[in-house]
Amino acid sequence: MISLLEDHNNAEMESLQLNIMNTTFRINIENHNGIEWKGEVISFLEYINQEFSRFRKNNELWRFNEAKRNQTIRVSPILYDMLKKAEEYRQKTGGRFSPYMLIPLESHGYSRSFPFVSAKHEESAIHYQYENNPLVFKGDFQITKNTDQKVDLGGIAKGYAVEAAAKWLKQHTGSKYGIVDGGGDMAIWSDGQKTWKIGIKNPFDESRTIGSFSIQNAGIATSNIVYRSWMQGNRKKHHLLDGRNGMPVETDIVQATVVMEHCIDAEVGAKVCFMSKDDSIDSILSNISKKFSYVLVKSDGNIITGGNKTYGRVY
Template identity: 35%
Template sequence: MERQLYSMHNTIRFVTENQIPEEEWQEIERFFSYVDREWSRFAEASEVNRLNRLRIGETLSISLPLARLLKRSIRYFEQTEHYFSPFLLEQQQANGYRDSFPFHYATESERVGPPEITPFILEGLEVTRVGGGAIDLGGIGKGAAAMMVAQRLRKERRRGLIEAGGDVVVWSDETPWKIGVTHPHTDEEIAEISLRQGAIATSNRIYRSWHVGERMNHHLLDGKTGRPIETPLIQVTASAPQLYEAEVMTKLAFQMTEQERQEKLFKWFPNGRLLLLDASGEILSEKKGECALWTG
């Protein structure tokens, strides 16, 4: 059975072996309504924006789902040596990403360096600002929402899939799911991944890009500089046991060389795999200790 809703600027698909009861579906709708309202940097009164308005030393009580996501985000920020940073909102805005997509042209503003420490300390549901920087949950927020609902649905369902704009969570006791990966320019399928349990995330630098004069900027930022990543890669697909991990892996893969991915990325995420599409159309498959041309 399949049901859909619209949230986080994406159509969210839920495919399960049996129908989701109406009462449970309404709870899922309420949860995604909460996510749209409280996790968005474009909603002035959201929890995320209230966090960002805190001054150093001030504390704010936040909801349990956001606290769990913030705790995980801080952990990945520290674990990955800041290659992954959810605290680059000011840098996104300085690069021209101030409005919700779609837009095609923007202007840059004065640049500020990315934070060198986490801006927030979390104790239970209490968040205290301890440094500069503003949070932008972006893809990890979308992945977290999908994971939270998947954890609920899979308790009573042996097989299911949640797909949210390139992010996919699957589980199955028997037959694997077949997940297609498409080219960002043509939308043609370029690969198919078979997965029984786990998650897949895809990021590219095409969909969310804009002109600044004669130059193109995009939303994938270098965690160390706060500038759009300069890379021959145009799309990265990551598979991992959890969608949080796959989301972070895509951001790291764009910033790293093959050697760095082997030395760092696969040390932090040893069960992960990558499909890397470059501007020439070549597709590479990478995992711990192995890099090869994708052959299907």
């Protein structure tokens, strides 16, 4: 289900805003050639939402998850590409990021779309084991499942959609500058005429910001464990699971923002910040992208930035 919130054009910028993928997408582009783009972008996002949401049945992701261990399945080119990328990120992050978290997520109580405040069932044993090669990628879009685990693309699908839409818009329209923002995961481009100023929200007070990046060409993503959290019995749970053990990460970080060349890299990078010790974050992120910046907000309000190592306080 999508809802179109804004469809607006002016002399300098064309904009589109819609609710989809359980978040709000906002797209602003310069379009001096006047090329139609909104219909195709909406259709593409609708397709990703329909086929790769874990909250729907009878879509392609559901059918893939229903396949048994040792079965070889032929999937659509897009699902093949997404799964291959997700597996590559798993390798690059030493297993911290993992697309095989569906069963643990549901065991922890995340079995429906947000918002909700408590799990529908009590805590149960988490049957999860780290595996070396859960999926074997073959030619002609065939994949052999060497695992009983099920796939959740929630950690990558939004960044993938943002990245794809931005690249298509740049090429299809010849846009000089623009931004695709999918629920805070953004792909930004500019030929140099415009620099985008991106504010970073204060996780403790969203009416305020803690600072900003000025960006011409990059991807930026923010992950936060304040919002997507719930109670399961007497225990507080959140959506960020460590792919090495299937458990919610235990960290003093409440928000991580990462800037990298590509939005999809930044989305993964923001998540793995929560699963890394402070002194290993640079090393982990450098496996994802050669260039990166990050801003971490700790539970005590301290801010840690990567690169220039400046420190401050939120409050």
